[in-house]
Amino acid sequence: MLSPYIPMLTTIKSIVSENGVNDIKTYELVFKNKEDEEKFDYIPGQFAEISLIGKGECPIGIASSPTEKGSIKFTIKKMGTVTSAIHNCEVGDIIGVRGPLGNGWPIEELKGKNIIVIGGGFAFSTLRSLVYYMLHEDNRANFKDITVIYGNRNCSEILYQDDLMKWERMEDIDVALTIDCAEEGWDGRVGFVAPIVEAVSPSPENAVAIVCGPPIMIKTTEDVLDKLNFQPEQILESLEMRMKCGIGKCGRCNIGEKFVCIDGPVFSQAELRKMHGDR
Amino acid sequence: MKEKILKKDQVKQLHEDLSRYYSFYAPTKVKGNIVFKKITNPEDIELEYLNSKIPPKEILFPRMETLFSYKIDEKNIEIEPRTDLEEKILIFGVRPCDAYSFSLLETFFNFGQFKDDLFMKKKENTVVIGLACNTPRATCFCTSLDYNGHPHRKDDVDIFLTDLGENYLVNPISETGKAIIDKLAWLSEANNDDLQKAEELSKKAESLISTKLDLQHTAEILDPSFNHPLWKEVSENCLGCGTCTFLCPTCTCFDVVEDVDHYNNRGKRVRIWDTCQFCLYTLETSGHNPRNTKIERCRNRVLHKFNYYPKNYDLIGCVGCGRCIHLCPVNNDLREIIKKINAIKNENKKEEVVVA
Ligand SMILES: Cc1cc2nc3c(=O)[nH]c(=O)nc-3n(C[C@H](O)[C@H](O)[C@H](O)COP(=O)(O)OP(=O)(O)OC[C@H]3O[C@@H](n4cnc5c(N)ncnc54)[C@H](O)[C@@H]3O)c2cc1C
Ligand code: SF4
Ligand code: FES
Numbered sequence: 001m002l003s004p005y006i007p008m009l010t011t012i013k014s015i016v017s018e019n020g021v022n023d024i025k026t027y028e029l030v031f032k033n034k035e036d037e038e039k040f041d042y043i044p045g046q047f048a049e050i051s052l053i054g055k056g057e058c059p060i061g062i063a064s065s066p067t068e069k070g071s072i073k074f075t076i077k078k079m080g081t082v083t084s085a086i087h088n089c090e091v092g093d094i095i096g097v098r099g100p101l102g103n104g105w106p107i108e109e110l111k112g113k114n115i116i117v118i119g120g121g122f123a124f125s126t127l128r129s130l131v132y133y134m135l136h137e138d139n140r141a142n143f144k145d146i147t148v149i150y151g152n153r154n155c156s157e158i159l160y161q162d163d164l165m166k167w168e169r170m171e172d173i174d175v176a177l178t179i180d181c182a183e184e185g186w187d188g189r190v191g192f193v194a195p196i197v198e199a200v201s202p203s204p205e206n207a208v209a210i211v212c213g214p215p216i217m218i219k220t221t222e223d224v225l226d227k228l229n230f231q232p233e234q235i236l237e238s239l240e241m242r243m244k245c246g247i248g249k250c251g252r253c254n255i256g257e258k259f260v261c262i263d264g265p266v267f268s269q270a271e272l273r274k275m276h277g278d279r
Numbered sequence: 280m281k282e283k284i285l286k287k288d289q290v291k292q293l294h295e296d297l298s299r300y301y302s303f304y305a306p307t308k309v310k311g312n313i314v315f316k317k318i319t320n321p322e323d324i325e326l327e328y329l330n331s332k333i334p335p336k337e338i339l340f341p342r343m344e345t346l347f348s349y350k351i352d353e354k355n356i357e358i359e360p361r362t363d364l365e366e367k368i369l370i371f372g373v374r375p376c377d378a379y380s381f382s383l384l385e386t387f388f389n390f391g392q393f394k395d396d397l398f399m400k401k402k403e404n405t406v407v408i409g410l411a412c413n414t415p416r417a418t419c420f421c422t423s424l425d426y427n428g429h430p431h432r433k434d435d436v437d438i439f440l441t442d443l444g445e446n447y448l449v450n451p452i453s454e455t456g457k458a459i460i461d462k463l464a465w466l467s468e469a470n471n472d473d474l475q476k477a478e479e480l481s482k483k484a485e486s487l488i489s490t491k492l493d494l495q496h497t498a499e500i501l502d503p504s505f506n507h508p509l510w511k512e513v514s515e516n517c518l519g520c521g522t523c524t525f526l527c528p529t530c531t532c533f534d535v536v537e538d539v540d541h542y543n544n545r546g547k548r549v550r551i552w553d554t555c556q557f558c559l560y561t562l563e564t565s566g567h568n569p570r571n572t573k574i575e576r577c578r579n580r581v582l583h584k585f586n587y588y589p590k591n592y593d594l595i596g597c598v599g600c601g602r603c604i605h606l607c608p609v610n611n612d613l614r615e616i617i618k619k620i621n622a623i624k625n626e627n628k629k630e631e632v633v634v635a
Contacts, residue, residue: 056537248393249388251533257586257587
């Protein structure tokens with residue numbers, strides 16, 4: 001039996017700073033062993049326990065798409081012990097990875113649907129993974145219209161600017177970027193995510209809305225989706241709870257009887273309404 | 280296979296014979312408390328005890344346990360998995376409730392896609408010799424539980440002992456247990472009087488347990504009671520010390536930390552018992568804490584055992600050993616909490632009557 005507590009080792013191939021204040025960086029990792037890369041068979045929306053051996057471990061959503069072969073990506077915000085230590089790492093340093101963990105976005109259920117991806121702030125990583133995945137030539141035909149609505153406080157905080165620019169130029173995806181307040185040189189939308197969703201006014205017909213962001217943005221966006229007649233089953237979210245093991249054993253990530261690490265992190269609004277628990 | 284007799288002065292012999300093959304753990308007295316330890320001198324074995332303060336789960340799920348070790352060499356890292364999991368373990372003198380906790384822990388650690396290899400390997404290599412409870416504590420309530428808990432329950436052990444006074448009656452239970460008894464050819468045969476005496480002791484022990492809780496509907500009553508005022512009431516005097524969970528034979532929560540030896544470029548990733556009764560347990564780096572007050576934390580302990588366990592694993596997450604009652608510094612009594620929960624049902628019923 002292979003221990004689920006032992007990380008696979010990877011090497012940092014590249015580091016990209018994602019914002020103006022430089023506290024969010026995307027790390028591209030390459031597995032040291034080819035077999036490990038095959039074992040790390042993931043879908044968008046899953047996460048991994050990322051560790052710096054000697055410093056500790058923390059859960060991070062997978063930002064790359066399984067269609068991007070050869071490496072995996074994580075976008076990490078500098079917060080506490082482990083994430084700060086990772087921010088001090090350089091290309092070539094070794095990072096441990098345990099995963100893939102969690103359920104991920106329900107790809108099979110999304111097939112044949114119009115997909116509305118709504119993100120706020122830096123919680124865009126697993127959404128990037130999903131959009132990237134859906135746009136891949138092998139997968140695009142499986143999904144109907146794809147709409148991305150992504151808001152940030154200011155334009156220096158927008159993640160994955162290269163990808164977004166590419167998507168904006170593409171025919172088969174609609175992208176609406178917004179920032180909270182007008183800025184010089186910004187020709188996108190201005191305003192919070194929720195009113196922009198209302199303005200874009202996606203139809204609930206055969207659609208699924210996927211929402212990630214800070215709690216207040218999720219709340220206001222859900223109110224708008226409700227107004228637009230989206231049913232709770234049509235709204236998906238990815239939750240965060242403090243985690244250690246990521247495999248349903250250490251106990252701390254429960255909301256009621258569900259463990260966010262194994263039963264989630266993705267839940268529908270309908271499931272969340274049924275869950276009694278502290279979050 | 281027939282029952283045998285082990286004379287009390289033969290426990291030494293038993294230890295000598297079995298410790299050749301097994302790491303022999305048994306209850307022993309340390310600073311006035313009964314704990315399970317690896318025994319080298321059989322004189323240290325203490326079998327005249329009510330129950331150990333720290334449950335024997337500690338042997339299979341230690342307070343602090345290495346997940347793996349590593350060597351850091353400049354930019355290179357070498358991971359060393361555990362190599363000591365093949366140890367053959369024998370746990371002697373385990374009470375029936377604690378023996379059942381091993382089965383319960385196995386269900387939990389083996390559940391789902393990810394198995395806890397550390398626990399499972401050790402459990403696989405473990406032989407359990409149980410010891411009947413002739414004098415249950417006032418806080419014991421194993422007979423109320425869903426696993427047919429009983430002070431003389433034999434199901435979760437390999438060999439079961441009953442203290443008959445001068446001797447122990449030895450019951451081989453599992454195949455492993457039978458094989459071990461076969462090897463201990465010096466054990467004498469038990470006679471009908473011995474069996475009858477054990478039967479009487481079993482009935483007497485059962486009658487000594489005065490608490491009878493109705494746990495049949497507790498899980499379902501808890502379902503709609505998440506916001507009931509009861510939780511405030513039962514958590515009011517809790518100190519949040521964590522005793523009830525640290526000393527619970529079914530609690531499994533742990534923290535993971537790094538233990539680094541910088542001078543030698545080595546380290547270990549270790550897990551340490553943790554508890555949902557501590558506020559740091561769920562505190563996120565952002566400052567958000569889903570279980571910020573003891574109301575949520577006390578509620579989580581009770582719900583985990585009496586609602587989440589039944590939902591996830593189809594069993595109650597409690598063995599009825601009463602340690603949490605006996606050892607709580609402010610006398611919080613789980614039995615009273617259960618009674619209050621059961622009373623909610625009557626409240627609901629009354630309401631229904633009013634509505635009708
Ligand atoms: C499913 C999931 C996906 C996530 N994805 C990302 C991501 O893509 N990018 C990103 O920057 N952050 C992400 N996070 C949040 C990230 O895990 C925390 O910021 C991180 O754990 C902080 O660790 P630290 O060691 O720096 O902080 P410390 O305060 O030193 O934390 C100590 C430990 O507590 C635990 N912990 C603390 N806060 C959290 C939290 N919010 N969630 C889970 N565990 C926590 C971790 O085990 C951590 O190592 C995600 C969290 C979850 C649960
Ligand atoms: S032992 Fe008693 S005081 Fe301590 S956390 Fe448990 S209920 Fe609270
Ligand atoms: S993170 Fe350990 S149980 Fe979910």
